[in-house]
Amino acid sequence: MRILLVEDTEDLAGALQKHLRTTGHTVDWAQTLRAARQFWVVEQAAYDVVVLDIELPDGSGLTLLHQIRQSERSVGVLMLTARADIEDKVQVLDSGADDYLTKPCALEELDARIRSVARRHLTRPQNVRLVGRLAYDPTNRTVWADEHQVQLRTQELKLFEALIESSGWTASKEQLQSHLYGLDQEGSNNAVEVHVSRLRPKLKRYGLAIQTLRGLGYRLIETDDAE
Amino acid sequence: MQSDWSIRGRLFGLWLLMLLLVSVAVYLTTSAVVERSLQTGQDRNLKPVALIILDSVVNSDQGIDFDLPYQAFEVLAYSAPERIFYRVTLGERNLAGYDDVPADLQGSEPIVFQTHSYRGESTRFVTARKRVFSDSDLEVTVTVGQTRASYLTQAQQIANWIALAVLIAFACLAVWAEASLRHALKPVVGIAADLEVRKADDFSPIQARVPMEISRLVETLNRVFDQHRGLLAENRAFIAEATHQIKTPIAAIMTRSELLERELPETHRAEAHDLTVRARYASKLVTQLLLRASLTYRELVGAKEWIDLMALLQGIVRAMDPTAEAKEVAIHLHASESVPSLYADRVAIREAVICLLDNAIRHTPALTDVDVEVSIVSGKICIAILDRGPGFPSDDLDAVKLASEDGHVGLGLEIVNRVARSHNGELTISDRPDGGAKCVISLPVS
Structure with a gap:
């Protein structure tokens, strides 16, 4: 994702940039409101998310937010504030x-909030894979039901992807575990069961079920009891 | 300040004293007037009798011709059942009647009325005199007396009725005085009651309509409240600003230490982690300090409204989901029945629930669930937050509040408890029988 980071504290901005780049994002950093406006005017089409500090040395981040919302570009905006005053949150x-x-x-x-904010502003692409009543977009890693996005958590999405990839065949618990945590991370023994149980009700309403095959693994099947 | 008297008591005492004096004065005056009036009536009866007798004394060739006209006494006999005495004298010589009747023989007035105790009874006498010889000062004196018993009884009866009327009037006036005092002092009592139930930090102005006599007092009180409220707002703004100033560098420390944690070799990671935890704790304490100041301010300005609790909780669960997701924890919201609207401070309730949810997410192990259950028990809406963490060291809220932060409690529970109490509710904490903690905010259905 391409992210516009607007943050005046150099230390914090440096650390955030470093982290976001490490996690695979492209980051533009603006230290002032003026610089942020320039970035926005020139590059607005490129940004997926704007991470915006409210208190900037030359004004309030809320004025840039207003400008962003007045433009035609739909972009996710995650506000950062140190104030944490409860009325501020409502105002934001x-x-x-x-x-x-x-x-x-x-x-x-x-990371979780950036992902969540970015997903909200995606539109359903043409190139999708249909699974029951759901459509999976492998490019943006999003799941759609008609024109609406189905909100799946990262681990649930990974599990769903693994089940789709097995194309009706049974995916073993070990395969799913490695999908969830990769090879270098050690997940809990019951992680697959937990995420399967959490994913089931989310898929059920779209005519999909995760079948458990004792000793073998799990399989994604279509059912007739969609809501 | 010590007070051993009340305005109401004092005014009522003065009222009663005045009423008593007026009542006694009215009784004495009317009794005297009645007695006087009855006496005047008796005198009117006595006077013609004396004059008739006096007229019957005439001089003749032989000297004095006197024939007592007994029929004159009939007037007196008809007027009242009293004993009658008379005496007729010529000079010092007794012509007729009782010679011990106290006649005014020395006086010069033609008619004199007197009251004497005669033969053991109060008796009214009239004495009339005239000269019978043109060449002599010798006078005929007629004295007629009538006992006063029936007149005095009548006067006493009238006086008793007057006393009764005065007593009834006195009682009515006393009740009226008490009622009017109560009514007049009602605004003062209302203000006192308002101030009595106020919390120590409630500086909202007194809204009651008050009479002119105490409006200055109320204005002064409201001005003092206003100044305190201003100070509180100033204090809150200062805390907000200070929080911002403190949290910005903490944020930088925390983010960098988190990065260090990932980059440093295994042997140094624990130190970086420790730094992150401490920075997070410092930040949390500062946030809670600000939150507490904000909630106090909101309590003062009265920020309650009708809220849809389930909608509010759904929003909170949505907002907290990324925090829970980072730990692979799921939050489930359930309601056992339809939840009525709640009259509450939306922000305070939201922050209290967030505080408990945040605690629950942090303490529950990864891959477990945190449940938010809403139910109605004994007329109270109960918002229960349940996790699968280690539970509380004690179910005594005060003891838990005092626990050190490595129990990760901080000011949070105190804030939640305060929010619950400001809504006439309470916070209870307990351990779940099958493991985990349960925090319940109970709020009365408005």
């Missing part, structure tokens, strides 16, 4: 931000 969301995060925040939470 009322101003059209998709989400807010109070500083300091855990990097994992930042």
Whole structure:
């Protein structure tokens, strides 16, 4: 993803950039409101997410948010604030931000919120794979039901992808485990069971079920009891 | 300040004293007037009798011709059942009647009325006199007396009725005085009651309509409240600014230490992690400090409204989901029945639930669930947050609040408890029988 990071504290901005780049994003950093506006005017079509600090040395980040929402480009905006004052949060969301995060925040939470904010502004692409009543977009890694996105958590999405990839064949627990955590991460023994149980109700309403084959693994099947 | 008297008691006492004096004065005056009036009536009866007798004394060639006109006494006999006495004298010589009747023999007035105790009874006498010889000062004196028993009884009866009327009037006036005092002091009592139930930090102005006499007092009180509220708002703004100033460098430390954690060799990771945890704790404490100041301010300005609790909780669960996702924890929201609207401060309730959810997510192990259950028990809406963490060291809220942060409690529970209490509810904590913690905010259905 391409991210516009607007943050005046150099230390924090440096660390955030480093983290976001490490996780595969392209980051443009603006230290002031003026610089952020310039980035936006020139590159707005390129950004997937804007991470925007509210308090900037030359003005409020909310004015840029207003400008972004007035443009035709639909982009996810995650506000950053150190104030954490409860009225501020309401004001931020009322101003059209998709989400807010109070500083300091855990990097994992930042990643999760950036993903969540970015997904909200995607439109359903043409090139999708149909599974039951759902459509899976492998490019953006999103799942659609008609024109609406189905919100799946990262691990649930990974599991869904693994089940799709096995194309009606049984996926073993070990295969799914390695999909969820990769080879270098060690997941809990019951992680697959837990995520399967969480994913089941989300798929059921779209005519999909995860069948358990004792001793063999799991299989994605279509059912007739869609809601 | 010590107070051993009340305005109401004092005014009522003065009222009663005045009423008592007026009542006694009215009783005495009317009794005297009645007695006087009855006496005047008796005098009117006595006077013609004396004059008739006096007219019957005439001089003649032989000296004095006197024939007592008994029929004159009939007037007195008809007027009242009293004993009658008379005496007729010529100079010092007794012509007729009782010679011990106290006649005014020395006086010069033609008619004199007197009251004496005669033969053991109060008796009214009239004495009339005239000269019978043109060449002599010798006077005929007629004295007629009538006992006063029936007049005095009548006067006493009238006085008793008057006393009764005065007593009834006195009682009515006392009740009226008490009622009017109560009514007049109602605004003062209302203000006192308002101030009595106020929380120590409630500086909202007194809204009651008050009479002119105490409006200055209320204005002064409201001005003092206003100043305190201003100070509180100033304090809150200062805390907000200070929080911002403190949290920005903490954010930088925390983010960098998290990065270090990932980059450093295994042997140094624990140190970086420790730094991250401490920075997060410092940040959390600062945030909670600000939150507490904000909630106090909101309590003062009265930020309650009708809220759809389930919609609010759904929003909170959605907002907290990325935090939970980072730990592979799922949050489930359930309601056992339809939940009515709640009259509450939306922001305070939201922050209290977020605080408990945040605690639950942090303590519950990865891949477990955190449940938010809403139910109605004994007229109270209960919002229960359940996790699968280690539970609380005790179910005594005060003891848990005091636990060190490595129990990761901080000011959070105190804030939640305060929010619950400000909505006339409570926070209870307990361990789940099958493991984990349960925090319940119970709020009365408005």
